[in-house]
Amino acid sequence: MKKHGFWYKVKKYRIFLLMLLPAVIYTLIFSYGPMVGIILAFKKYTYAGGIFKSPWNGFKNFEFFFKSGQAWTVTRNTVLYNLLFIAFNTFLQMTVAILLTELKNKYFRKISQSIMFLPYFISWVIVSVISFNLLSYDYGFVNGIISKLGGTKINFYTTGVLWPLILTLFNAWKGVGYGSVMYLAAIMGIDTSIYEAAEIDGANVFQRIFRITIPLMAPTVMILLLLAVGGIFRGNFDMFYNLVGNNGLLYNYTDVIDTLTFRALITNKDFGMSAAVGLYQSVLCFITILAANKLVSVYSEDYTLF
Amino acid sequence: MKRRLLSIVMVIALLVAMLAGCKSNDKDKETNQPVTTDDNKKTDNGKTKDDNDTSGGLTYKGIDISKEVKLKMYLLGDRTKDFDLVYSEINKILKEKVNATVEVDFLSWSDHDTRYSLLFSGGEDFDLIFTASSWGHYEETASMGGFYELTEDFIKTYAPDIWEVVPEAGWSQALVDNKVYMVPNYQNEFAVHVLAVRGDLMEKYGFSDITSWNQLIDFYEKVAENETGITPLGTQGSGLLYPFYLHKGVDTVGGTPAELFVFNTIDPDDLSISFALDWDGFIEYANAVHDMYNKGFWSADSMATTEERQDSFLKGTAASMVWNLGTCQMYANQANQEHPEWKCTVVDIASHIPKGVNPYINNGIAINATSKNKERAMMVLNEFYTNPEVFDLAMLGVEGVHWEAVGDDQFIELEKSSDYGVDSNCNWGWTNMEIKRTKYNENPTIPDLKAIALTDLWNENVKPDHIYDGFTFDSSKVSSEIAAVDTVLAQYYNPIIYGMAGDVDKAISELRKQLENAGINTIYEEIKAQAAAFVDNN
Numbered sequence: 001m002k003k004h005g006f007w008y009k010v011k012k013y014r015i016f017l018l019m020l021l022p023a024v025i026y027t028l029i030f031s032y033g034p035m036v037g038i039i040l041a042f043k044k045y046t047y048a049g050g051i052f053k054s055p056w057n058g059f060k061n062f063e064f065f066f067k068s069g070q071a072w073t074v075t076r077n078t079v080l081y082n083l084l085f086i087a088f089n090t091f092l093q094m095t096v097a098i099l100l101t102e103l104k105n106k107y108f109r110k111i112s113q114s115i116m117f118l119p120y121f122i123s124w125v126i127v128s129v130i131s132f133n134l135l136s137y138d139y140g141f142v143n144g145i146i147s148k149l150g151g152t153k154i155n156f157y158t159t160g161v162l163w164p165l166i167l168t169l170f171n172a173w174k175g176v177g178y179g180s181v182m183y184l185a186a187i188m189g190i191d192t193s194i195y196e197a198a199e200i201d202g203a204n205v206f207q208r209i210f211r212i213t214i215p216l217m218a219p220t221v222m223i224l225l226l227l228a229v230g231g232i233f234r235g236n237f238d239m240f241y242n243l244v245g246n247n248g249l250l251y252n253y254t255d256v257i258d259t260l261t262f263r264a265l266i267t268n269k270d271f272g273m274s275a276a277v278g279l280y281q282s283v284l285c286f287i288t289i290l291a292a293n294k295l296v297s298v299y300s301e302d303y304t305l306f
Numbered sequence: 307m308k309r310r311l312l313s314i315v316m317v318i319a320l321l322v323a324m325l326a327g328c329k330s331n332d333k334d335k336e337t338n339q340p341v342t343t344d345d346n347k348k349t350d351n352g353k354t355k356d357d358n359d360t361s362g363g364l365t366y367k368g369i370d371i372s373k374e375v376k377l378k379m380y381l382l383g384d385r386t387k388d389f390d391l392v393y394s395e396i397n398k399i400l401k402e403k404v405n406a407t408v409e410v411d412f413l414s415w416s417d418h419d420t421r422y423s424l425l426f427s428g429g430e431d432f433d434l435i436f437t438a439s440s441w442g443h444y445e446e447t448a449s450m451g452g453f454y455e456l457t458e459d460f461i462k463t464y465a466p467d468i469w470e471v472v473p474e475a476g477w478s479q480a481l482v483d484n485k486v487y488m489v490p491n492y493q494n495e496f497a498v499h500v501l502a503v504r505g506d507l508m509e510k511y512g513f514s515d516i517t518s519w520n521q522l523i524d525f526y527e528k529v530a531e532n533e534t535g536i537t538p539l540g541t542q543g544s545g546l547l548y549p550f551y552l553h554k555g556v557d558t559v560g561g562t563p564a565e566l567f568v569f570n571t572i573d574p575d576d577l578s579i580s581f582a583l584d585w586d587g588f589i590e591y592a593n594a595v596h597d598m599y600n601k602g603f604w605s606a607d608s609m610a611t612t613e614e615r616q617d618s619f620l621k622g623t624a625a626s627m628v629w630n631l632g633t634c635q636m637y638a639n640q641a642n643q644e645h646p647e648w649k650c651t652v653v654d655i656a657s658h659i660p661k662g663v664n665p666y667i668n669n670g671i672a673i674n675a676t677s678k679n680k681e682r683a684m685m686v687l688n689e690f691y692t693n694p695e696v697f698d699l700a701m702l703g704v705e706g707v708h709w710e711a712v713g714d715d716q717f718i719e720l721e722k723s724s725d726y727g728v729d730s731n732c733n734w735g736w737t738n739m740e741i742k743r744t745k746y747n748e749n750p751t752i753p754d755l756k757a758i759a760l761t762d763l764w765n766e767n768v769k770p771d772h773i774y775d776g777f778t779f780d781s782s783k784v785s786s787e788i789a790a791v792d793t794v795l796a797q798y799y800n801p802i803i804y805g806m807a808g809d810v811d812k813a814i815s816e817l818r819k820q821l822e823n824a825g826i827n828t829i830y831e832e833i834k835a836q837a838a839a840f841v842d843n844n
Contacts, residue, residue: 045427045450046450046451047426047427047447047450047451047452047675048451048675049451050427050429060786061786063786063790064785064786064787064788064789064790064793065790067786067787067790067823067824067825068789068790068793068794068823068824069790069794069820069823069824070793070794070797128612129612132607132610132611132612136607136610136611137605137606137607138605138606138607155606157606157607157609157610158606158609158806245610245612246609246796246800247609247610248609248795248796248797248798248799248800248801249609249801249806249807251796251797252797255797260793263792263793263796264789264790264792264793265789265792266419266792269423269446270785270789271427273785273786273789
């Protein structure tokens with residue numbers, strides 16, 4: 001094979017490169033540029049000094065996080081919640097995608113897909129109002145039904161142990177429509193002739209799903225999983241903060257790194273300390289994603305991200 | 307390989323472009339500087355010409371102000387309908403007096419907590435900003451170098467009238483690291499939590515007035531036992547903490563986390579500062595509210611709700627609400643207007659305790675450290691603070707449109723008053739009680755009369771100044787400990803305050819353990835050291 005020079009390739013692929021350029025510039029400006037700010041994690045921030053001229057103060061900014069005695073609890077909560085969300089959401093979204101493609105009535109399919117998509121556009125602030133009205137002790141919908149039926153009311157807002165379930169359900173409800181689109185696309189990409197051949201061979205609907213659809217979705221599922229694992233140390237602040245708020249009674253079960261940091265710094269606003277926690281999360285995420293990618297590559301090189 | 311090479315080349319190209327950008331900026335600066343000095347020379351020449359001509363010669367308190375400037379001021383809250391109209395009037399006066407105009411931007415109540423610090427870190431170009439001790443970000447911004455230091459010379463030169471008005475105590479309260487960064491307001495506001503109470507229920511259970519903690523609990527018990535659909539406090543579960551502290555005669559040390567550090571506010575000779583968990587009163591409170599919560603004095607949703615303090619009271623699901631006098635009076639009046647049969651009134655459960663006034667630094671104005679016109683900003687502030695014309699405009703709006711004068715020191719609201727509001731446009735930073743007008747009330751309501759009676763009573767029995775009233779803890783030296791303690795509070799402290807923590811002794815010992823891990827002892831030592839230094843300095 002004849003080797004071409006670098007510039008030859010640049011010229012040959014110039015259109016593609018041009019299409020790539022905005023994404024590259026975007027990443028450089030918004031992901032690599034701000035990375036310089038990492039140094040803030042090791043500085044005592046002052047307004048006069050800004051990012052670069054503030055004095056250094058070593059690892060002092062990390063102190064509060066480990067001193068609080070909550071570092072382990074919140075890190076654990078963050079990871080467990082994310083694992084729970086990833087597992088439950090992936091399962092649910094795949095199921096929904098498969099069911100939708102198997103539906104023969106086009107209108108019913110479109111309508112149900114739209115309805116499932118809708119919660120994605122509702123902000124967590126609104127969801128928190130909905131959840132409060134469902135779960136409140138005095139006037140909540142759920143407790144209203146329970147007391148009408150003669151049962152004892154459940155005090156959701158003082159019973160932390162129920163919250164992993166509640167949060168998972170709200171998260172799934174909000175994300176299922178949007179998440180299933182990816183899987184729908186993956187299914188649409190499967191060659192229909194395979195299904196036709198299977199049908200001629202006498203495969204029933206379950207065999208088609210388990211022998212064809214799911215194995216062929218695997219690469220997409222893997223990539224989405226890997227992307228999700230990359231954020232495993234980041235809690236969804238919007239959700240946790242809005243649904244739980246300042247209700248300390250639930251924190252053992254609901255506090256994640258992001259809400260803890262918010263609480264610690266809302267009063268004294270030390271930029272250095274928030275940068276320190278951000279760095280802690282980033283480093284952990286980086287390690288996890290490298291490990292996960294390695295693990296996947298043991299199974300099959302094709303499914304890795306890089 | 308090739309592809310990687312390409313990406314590296316692109317990265318380098320971009321970096322070069324960025325650096326080139328920086329460099330050209332530097333050049334600009336370099337070339338700019340001589341130009342600006344030239345400009346200065348020119349204006350200098352211009353000035354001397356003016357002086358020779360004696361045609362210009364605009365001065366304020368003997369200082370040259372011939373160059374017109376536009377200032378920018380940040381206030382808290384939301385722009386009212388007629389705000390711009392009123393400030394265009396103010397600007398006419400300022401233009402004439404100090405050859406400057408002010409443009410105002412607002413930081414809304416909901417996001418000033420986050421945006422305030424961003425103004426400084428983002429390098430926003432502005433001159434004046436509202437500030438207040440602790441709730442208005444004064445100490446934290448000052449210790450991070452956001453404000454311009456106001457030296458005695460600076461104040462006396464550019465705002466001599468303010469220097470005349472603000473009492474010595476005001477300046478010493480404003481000290482952060484022995485430097486003043488704000489002009490504190492000047493008024494005697496009582497820092498007292500009172501209750502607005504449903505008069506019909508008081509009548510029903512035979513209370514003509516409620517003047518003590520025990521009486522209040524009696525009343526609450528009757529309400530909780532006999533009424534359905536209404537609880538004593540609705541969702542204001544932690545409301546009783548401040549009235550309790552007040553009736554015990556203790557106050558919290560300014561700038562310290564939550565209500566964890568208290569001192570005896572009644573006795574000026576008692577200079578000890580206690581950690582709340584070591585103080586019997588706190589244990590008593592924790593047990594009392596635990597009991598009350600179990601008896602249903604407030605809703606089980608108290609910790610989860612997003613309701614404001616007044617909501618349950620106005621809806622009729624709470625028999626009382628706790629807040630400061632002015633606010634309780636306002637909501638009692640509102641409730642009475644909507645439901646005249648409620649006969650709401652205002653009560654003070656700590657009537658035997660002499661009351662103190664808020665520190666002057668509870669409202670104030672500061673100058674941005676990077677402001678380009680600090681001197682002129684100070685002159686403008688001098689006008690706001692001491693020129694009755696400007697003061698009335700900022701507080702009440704345009705005379706004849708929004709309000710009308712009654713005598714020299716009173717006013718009545720006119721129909722359009724609500725378009726601007728009374729004393730509600732964040733004009734509190736320069737409140738000056740020497741020239742502040744009071745409202746002339748033709749038909750005072752029950753809460754109005756009660757409020758006047760209470761204020762008169764308090765004025766007769768003002769507590770002697772305690773040196774710690776003006777002390778504010780500077781937490782910057784122990785910021786990691788403060789941040790760690792803040793994470794503990796919501797989880798272990800708040801449930802106790804709401805009486806919702808279950809077994810009280812267990813909850814308190816758990817809180818103590820968590821606080822000690824977080825470094826509360828270091829904070830306590832630092833507070834004691836700073837307080838002692840403060841006492842020595844004053």
